[in-house]
Amino acid sequence: xxxxxxxxxxxxxxxxxxxxxxxxxxxxxxxxxxxxxxxxxxxxxxxxxxxxxxxxxxxxxxxxxxxxxxxxxxxxxxxxxxxxxxxxxxxxxxxxxxxxxxxxxxxxxxxxxxxx
Amino acid sequence: xxxxxxxxxxxxxxxxxxxxxxxxxxxxxxxxxxxxxxxxxxxxxxxxxxxxxxxxxxxxxxxxxxxxxxxxxxxxxxxxxxxxxxxxxxxxxxxxxxxxxxxxxxxxxxx
Numbered sequence: 001x002x003x004x005x006x007x008x009x010x011x012x013x014x015x016x017x018x019x020x021x022x023x024x025x026x027x028x029x030x031x032x033x034x035x036x037x038x039x040x041x042x043x044x045x046x047x048x049x050x051x052x053x054x055x056x057x058x059x060x061x062x063x064x065x066x067x068x069x070x071x072x073x074x075x076x077x078x079x080x081x082x083x084x085x086x087x088x089x090x091x092x093x094x095x096x097x098x099x100x101x102x103x104x105x106x107x108x109x110x111x112x113x114x115x116x
Numbered sequence: 117x118x119x120x121x122x123x124x125x126x127x128x129x130x131x132x133x134x135x136x137x138x139x140x141x142x143x144x145x146x147x148x149x150x151x152x153x154x155x156x157x158x159x160x161x162x163x164x165x166x167x168x169x170x171x172x173x174x175x176x177x178x179x180x181x182x183x184x185x186x187x188x189x190x191x192x193x194x195x196x197x198x199x200x201x202x203x204x205x206x207x208x209x210x211x212x213x214x215x216x217x218x219x220x221x222x223x224x225x226x227x
Contacts, residue, residue, distance in 0.1 A: 004158075034215075041222070043217050043220040102212065110156070
């Protein structure tokens, strides 16, 4: 299957600082990537759809000014958590779909964010 | 609002037993994916079904897509401890579009 990587795998930051998480599709180009967050023992919650070359589409209730998404190339999307607070601590996961009318989405290994 | 309901939420069985996880919706989906996730890792795609009534087998795992493409099931035969994990179903309306995830089923297979 297709490979998606994330960096960093875990990060600890202080309250009020910003953190950037990278999502890369390693062996395919992805015009669309997705960002999710997951709380312990819960399912995935879609935050936003990242579109290469255009603005991201955010799900209802997700603050676009707090969770900045940039999809500057066909293999890289970044999520920046701005002015992080302890309640932003979570497991953030990205996914990407291969091109050519594929239904499959391949997920990155996730990034554990802890805000102190 | 699209909604995928998974049942049961938690399943604990002994090694060698069979289990079935259900994924139900009132909406029609173009595709249904099943994923397995282990703690601290991203979900791993197990299968994609796109045709109503479709049945796919992956070793001891059997996946079925309902005729009306509103529901799906995952059946594991002779479960092993390595099958332990969080099983997630996800429905898609079109290729490349966002997925709607079910609430997940946590499976524990005891040796």
